[in-house]
Amino acid sequence: MAHKITAFIIAEATRAKKGKEAPAAPPTKSAPHYFEKSVPSQFIIGSEKIVLDGKKVELTVKSYHPDAILVEGSLEVEDVFDSGILELKDKLHDICYEFSKKNGAREEPAEEYTVYQISGYKGDPELFLKNYGSKMAGLLKSEKLELDEKEVEHTLSYQMKYAQNDLVIVDWDGAFVFDTDGEYGETIELLELANYQLLRYRILDEDLDERLKKSEKLTQAETGRWFRTKEVATAFKEIIKIRSQSIAQFEALDRDIKLIGDWYSARLYDLLSRKFRIDDWRKSIRDKLDSLEDVYSIVSENLGVSRMQVLELIQIGAFFILQIGWFALIILEFWYFTR
Known part of the structure; x- marks a missing residue:
């Protein structure tokens, strides 16, 4: 089983560099043939690999031309439910903010988001809700306090199942994406959009x-x-x-x-x-x-x-x-x- 975190920042820029148009993530699930023409295109400005707390981070700087900079950072972790994940997530966001400013983005207004990804599991991912529901809600809200049962239920209610063994749960500041094959590209692109x-x-x-x-x-x-x-x-x-x-x-x-x-x-x-x-x-x-x-x-x-x-x-x-x-x-x- 593989666990991964992707954090991204989207911030306003006076004039974002256009760069090279990013290839659309190959659709693993149904999408209209006109999908690429029906949404704003992403453009790749550059990429870089760094190390954060001993873990390799892949950073990609993109733009939504002409007015927004998108910085996306991804790293693999042993367990997304580990007690230090929120601190790691915050550090990853700080790096994304730093790179966004270097590329002409303003500090505000901006949106930050975290995607917790799990792949390689067997069975229905709803089992994770039963075993880790409270922790998942806390991660989605970036909250260390133990949440009330009703708040947990409400937080996890915005979810979508498409294939038999996949699951997406979305909240205001983050999402959980379960995909047995680890095909996250299309979903992350929609979250960024x-x-x-x-x-x-x-x-x-x-x-x-x-x-x-x-x-x-x-x-x-x-x-x-x-x-x-x-x-x-x-x-x-x-x-x-x-x-x-x-x-x-x-x-x-x-x-x-x-x-x-x-x-x-x-x-x-x-x-x-x-x-x-x-x-x-x-x-x-x-x-x-x-x-x-x-x-x-x-x-x-x-x-x-x-x-x-x-x-x-x-x-x-x-x-x-x-x-x-x-x-x-x-x-x-x-x-x-x-x-």
Whole structure:
């Protein structure tokens, strides 16, 4: 029986190197023939082998072009249920963070994830749940405290069986993958993809918070000002730009991944989406886009009002000029006839 740990970090980068396109992990389970075209591609920037606590670590630096760096570190261990595994996992994550920064990634926002892999066993992997359920839940939550029975049950409930002797259990910060043949590549790629998608939603959500603050400032008209048409028009253009950028980014998030159906890849991604609450992130972003729409309407209305005010002032001014002209004409006529 073989035990392995894979830790990875996905972090935002100002401009990620593209590198060479990574070959897709050979599908060992069902996947649509268009799988590679239905998800964002990974690009390999480089790889390196290091030693951590006497164990060989394979590090691979990848990117999701153009805005994310992915660093993946893998090592074999004697027993993933050993008492020192969490400390080893933390050290592995620290190394991944270090390499991500060297390759232009920011410290935040970022997603970190750990995959505990077991292969070469005999029988149904659900036996591990009976014997090590509490430890597995603790590892998934990076928690050393002994968890309550209900918490253990809840943590292990997000699971998926596809073949007779395989099992995947996912949580927010980690996953357990059981595969008798040790074919983990496809599953790890999907785990990385789901974390990348979560990171993109987080980034857009935070960006929208900043854009809303900026938009609200643009709508705050200065008091005591009569001629604000140019000022409001400039704000209106800025709101249009902010709104269009946000809508385009949101639509790109939904468009980039098309995993629908009963395929293994689609079912696992759906499980991860539910665990990561992707629909909640979508709703939060939609609500903020609606708020941007409200700001857009307010500025549009203010621009119309400002223009109407200017036209009214022009009309009033023209009327007074006309009245002054008539008054001057009357005075001239009076002077002409009385001289």
